[in-house]
Amino acid sequence: MNSILRFPSKKNKVTLEDGVVVKRHHDGDALLREANLLRRLHQAGLAVPALLALEEDALRLEYLEGPTYADLVDTMTPQQADSLGSWLALYHSITGSLRGDCNLRNFLWSEGRCVGVDFEDREVFGEPEVDMGKILAFAVTYHPSFSTKKAKSARFLLQAFRRTGGELSRIRQAYLAEITAMNQRRKGDPIGSQLAALFFAKLM
Numbered sequence: 369m370n371s372i373l374r375f376p377s378k379k380n381k382v383t384l385e386d387g388v389v390v391k392r393h394h395d396g397d398a399l400l401r402e403a404n405l406l407r408r409l410h411q412a413g414l415a416v417p418a419l420l421a422l423e424e425d426a427l428r429l430e431y432l433e434g435p436t437y438a439d440l441v442d443t444m445t446p447q448q449a450d451s452l453g454s455w456l457a458l459y460h461s462i463t464g465s466l467r468g469d470c471n472l473r474n475f476l477w478s479e480g481r482c483v484g485v486d487f488e489d490r491e492v493f494g495e496p497e498v499d500m501g502k503i504l505a506f507a508v509t510y511h512p513s514f515s516t517k518k519a520k521s522a523r524f525l526l527q528a529f530r531r532t533g534g535e536l537s538r539i540r541q542a543y544l545a546e547i548t549a550m551n552q553r554r555k556g557d558p559i560g561s562q563l564a565a566l567f568f569a570k571l572m
């Protein structure tokens with residue numbers, strides 16, 4: 369029997385069709401960018417889904433079962449945080465560029481390791497701490513934001529990032545910059561920058 373399940377996706381249509389993930393792109397350039405980077409990362413040994421087929425308007429990807437990091441952000445273990453930290457460090461060393469889109473739905477916990485998905489954006493360059501700060505900003509602002517559980521997970525993430533060489537003041541700067549960027553992107557109630565800074569200070 370054919371079964372189709374749709375994943376939450378803002379820009380594209382991403383479905384699970386008979387055990388294969390189908391990502392239908394809105395933009396041909398983004399489709400090719402994602403296909404090329406996926407092949408490159410896979411060959412370099414980074415945990416990403418295998419590209420099974422490149423079609424005119426879609427990618428067919430190996431399905432990696434498991435929650436996204438957005439789903440487990442309130443219960444993150446040190447092992448899950450470390451795995452994300454190591455994944456990110458390897459990504460930086462392979463590409464020499466930033467991950468960029470650091471929302472936690474782009475990281476899956478599958479078969480006991482972190483796997484990255486979603487590589488359609490153009491390359492962005494900068495300090496590795498920019499990605500680390502962004503990941504932290506996403507992690508602590510998922511609803512309910514700035515909770516005790518978020519602090520626990522953020523502490524594990526921060527420790528993981530520092531273990532791979534992340535420098536604290538740069539991570540903090542990037543975290544606060546991302547909070548500001550979120551406020552510019554989102555309508556509705558702004559996230560208090562003082563609250564965000566205080567929350568970060570308490571992670572140490």
Ligand SMILES: Nc1ncnc2c1ncn2[C@@H]1O[C@H](COP(=O)(O)OP(=O)(O)O)[C@@H](O)[C@H]1O
Pocket residue numbers: 375376377378379380381382389391417429430431432433436473474476485486487488
């Ligand atoms: N290979 C995969 N295995 C399992 N789930 C996936 C896979 N690729 C994508 N997903 C799921 O689909 C969602 C959307 O895919 P993504 O590539 O991030 O698209 P978008 O560019 O629209 O954000 C992801 O957050 C994840 O939950």
Ligand SMILES: [Mg+2]
Pocket residue numbers: 473474485486
């Ligand atoms: Mg995504």
